[in-house]
Amino acid sequence: MVDNQSENDDEERTNSAQSFDLDLDEVVLDDEPDGDNQGLFDDLLDSEPIFENKEVLRPSYTPHELPHRKEQINKMATILVAALRGETPSNILIYGKTGTGKTASAKFVSQELESTSQKYSVPCDVEYINCEVTDTQYRVLAQLANKFIDKNEELIDERLTEYEALREDIEDDSGDISDNVGDVPDNGKASEAPANTTGTTSPLDDTEFDSVDELDDRIEELRQDREEMEQVPMTGWPTDRVYSVFFEAVDYRERVVVIMLDEIDKLVEKSGDDTLYNLSRMNSELSNSRVSIMGISNDLKFTDFLDPRVKSSLGEEEIVFPPYDANQLRDILQHRADVAFKPDALTDDVIPLCAAFAAQEHGDARRALDLLRTAGELAERDQQDRILEEHVRQAQDKIELDRVVEVVRTLPTQSKLVLFSTILLEKNGVHNINTGEVYNIYKSLCEEIDADVLTQRRVTDLISELDMLGIVNAVVVSKGRYGRTKEISLSVPIEETEAVLMSDSRIGDIEDVQPFVQARFDN
Numbered sequence: 001m002v003d004n005q006s007e008n009d010d011e012e013r014t015n016s017a018q019s020f021d022l023d024l025d026e027v028v029l030d031d032e033p034d035g036d037n038q039g040l041f042d043d044l045l046d047s048e049p050i051f052e053n054k055e056v057l058r059p060s061y062t063p064h065e066l067p068h069r070k071e072q073i074n075k076m077a078t079i080l081v082a083a084l085r086g087e088t089p090s091n092i093l094i095y096g097k098t099g100t101g102k103t104a105s106a107k108f109v110s111q112e113l114e115s116t117s118q119k120y121s122v123p124c125d126v127e128y129i130n131c132e133v134t135d136t137q138y139r140v141l142a143q144l145a146n147k148f149i150d151k152n153e154e155l156i157d158e159r160l161t162e163y164e165a166l167r168e169d170i171e172d173d174s175g176d177i178s179d180n181v182g183d184v185p186d187n188g189k190a191s192e193a194p195a196n197t198t199g200t201t202s203p204l205d206d207t208e209f210d211s212v213d214e215l216d217d218r219i220e221e222l223r224q225d226r227e228e229m230e231q232v233p234m235t236g237w238p239t240d241r242v243y244s245v246f247f248e249a250v251d252y253r254e255r256v257v258v259i260m261l262d263e264i265d266k267l268v269e270k271s272g273d274d275t276l277y278n279l280s281r282m283n284s285e286l287s288n289s290r291v292s293i294m295g296i297s298n299d300l301k302f303t304d305f306l307d308p309r310v311k312s313s314l315g316e317e318e319i320v321f322p323p324y325d326a327n328q329l330r331d332i333l334q335h336r337a338d339v340a341f342k343p344d345a346l347t348d349d350v351i352p353l354c355a356a357f358a359a360q361e362h363g364d365a366r367r368a369l370d371l372l373r374t375a376g377e378l379a380e381r382d383q384q385d386r387i388l389e390e391h392v393r394q395a396q397d398k399i400e401l402d403r404v405v406e407v408v409r410t411l412p413t414q415s416k417l418v419l420f421s422t423i424l425l426e427k428n429g430v431h432n433i434n435t436g437e438v439y440n441i442y443k444s445l446c447e448e449i450d451a452d453v454l455t456q457r458r459v460t461d462l463i464s465e466l467d468m469l470g471i472v473n474a475v476v477v478s479k480g481r482y483g484r485t486k487e488i489s490l491s492v493p494i495e496e497t498e499a500v501l502m503s504d505s506r507i508g509d510i511e512d513v514q515p516f517v518q519a520r521f522d523n
């Protein structure tokens, strides 16, 4: 059938191309904006972009090369190679601070593992779960169950296609034989015939089936399995049922399964160690498959909260990812920059400076890449064709400010009030602020907005927390015979932080703050 629609489409495209040519010929470049647009994007498009491929600098990009992680990658591979031999690999726990390449390395190794398993036709599956997002036992098990159900369905479909084709070949063959040779009884019971009785070749030769009946039974069995497979809903079932569906789905065929639990500490923090307990004892009950767990964590201490059995089973092998130093970060950045930027877009100082800043932040490659990308964006915004040292410094300030804004925005109200009290004191020129001064203002603010007033001891704790978050700096000073006190100062830009606090509806309601500061002198 002729596809009239596509013909019409083609015609339309040709017409519009013609009219486009025509329009272009008739365009008069003048200062007046034309009717369709006001040139908002034209200038931006005109400026030669700095980036060749910005995506390469984004966190979502998985690099093909991971400099300075060879040792850790090799260690993972040495442990996981067992899966390719059909054995159960030891469970692995991976530790390291944020941005040290744990996820990127683990994903790289699992891709290699899966592709090698396909190459040698050894059934091996790797499933990745981010426990920051999937943080309850129910959700982890349901997500895993559904992934395995999908895989099983795929496998069943493949097998069914293969066996049904085989069945057709047999039908054709028996037709041919009865037509040509006439020595097979044409009683419509081809399925009862053994695979090969005549000495001629049969489609069942070299298959796992000895008779057509066996093949038919298998086809029926697969169709039934396919019908019975049911996805687990994301809520609503008893956890036992989810577990048993997951268990069945994993054990449906012979295979080795590696379950990668990224941010595993978040799962334990949110919902205890039941999931890990259940996963780690599965192998003793599975008949066809084997499961191995790879946990990834930023928190070195999270295993302290685990049941000792889970702890010893999970930590069979431990791999530590140390922070990168400035030289290593330079290499990492250089690899990415070669692909991400146009030639000559970077001045010589840019990469070393990004690396140095990120090395100060506990050797975080994510931070280094963010800095480089943000510096590029700032240069682009300035309509420059090269990134300068200045852009890196601005990027550092911008990222730091974004972090502060995010941390302050998500503080609990009580901490916001303590921070706001400190800001009010600083704004009024008070130096060496002590806890008592903060507390007095804090109390008045609480009364003003009807919030509970915490004890001074608790407020001192909140100040320590703000100190740990890098928002204030609190040092203990000795006042000789008057004992010791904390001297508090702000570590963040005052105007921006105040603006974030004021965007909280309760704090924003406080109208005149001056009297509160005055109160400090009255107490």
Ligand SMILES: Nc1ncnc2c1ncn2[C@@H]1O[C@H](COP(=O)(O)OP(=O)(O)OP(=O)(O)O)[C@@H](O)[C@H]1O
Residues within 6 Å of the ligand: 058, 059, 060, 061, 062, 063, 065, 066, 067, 068, 069, 096, 097, 098, 099, 100, 101, 102, 103, 104, 105, 297, 298, 332, 365, 366, 369
């Ligand atoms: N050796 C490396 N080579 C190239 N890129 C790297 C390397 N190490 C880390 N990265 C990049 O740094 C970013 C952060 O890495 P990754 O997500 O693997 O860190 P992580 O240790 O898992 O951090 P988190 O614990 O916060 O999840 C990613 O964009 C990753 O591609």
